[in-house]
Amino acid sequence: MSEDKKALVMQAICDGFLSIAKDLGERDFSPQSDDQPIGQDKIAVILSMISEDESMRGRFLFEGDAAQIKDLAEGMNGETLSDRAEVFFSVGEFANMVCGKAVTVVNNAYKGTNFRLTPPAIFSGTNMEITTPSVQSTELKYSGPVGLVRIDVGFEGV
Known part of the structure; x- marks a missing residue:
C-alpha cells in the first residue's frame, strides 16, 4: 500500500473516530502523546480491511479502558x-x-481499491495484550472523559 493511501486511511480513521464519538457518543476525546498505559481491564475491537482482489490487507484495532469504552457505549445509547x-x-x-x-x-x-470490512471481533479481559507481529502499524492514543483509548491501524507487507 502506498504511503499516500496509508496516510489517507489514518486521517480518515482519526477524523471518523473524533466525529462519531462526539456526534453519536456525545463524548470528546483529545490526542494523548505520552506513554501512559491503558488500564488493566480492557475492551478491544478488531476489524480487517481487505481489498476486493485481496492484494491489500490491514486491520483496525480499537481498545480502551473498559470504563471508557462503557462510557462511550452509554453515550451512544443515551442510557446506562x-x-x-x-x-x-x-x-x-x-x-x-x-x-x-x-x-x-x-x-x-x-x-479500484474496493476495500471491504470483516465483521468486528470484540475481546475483553484483564492484562490483555493483542499483537500482530507481521503487521507494521501506526498507533494513536486519545484521552476521554474517564480513560484512554488506543487506535492501531496496520497493513501486511508494508
Whole structure:
C-alpha cells in the first residue's frame, strides 16, 4: 500500500473516530502523546480491511479502558448499560462506523481499491495484550472523559 493511501486511511480513521464519538457518543476525546498505559481491564475491537482482489490487507484495532469504552457505549445509547453484551454490541458498531467511514473515503479517492470490512471481533479481559507481529502499524492514543483509548491501524507487507 502506498504511503499516500496509508496516510489517507489514518486521517480518515482519526477524523471518523473524533466525529462519531462526539456526534453519536456525545463524548470528546483529545490526542494523548505520552506513554501512559491503558488500564488493566480492557475492551478491544478488531476489524480487517481487505481489498476486493485481496492484494491489500490491514486491520483496525480499537481498545480502551473498559470504563471508557462503557462510557462511550452509554453515550451512544443515551442510557446506562448494565449488560456487557450491550456494551460489546455498541462498541462493535462504533468501530464499524469509524472503519466504514474511512474505507469509503479511501475507496472514493482511489477508484479500484474496493476495500471491504470483516465483521468486528470484540475481546475483553484483564492484562490483555493483542499483537500482530507481521503487521507494521501506526498507533494513536486519545484521552476521554474517564480513560484512554488506543487506535492501531496496520497493513501486511508494508
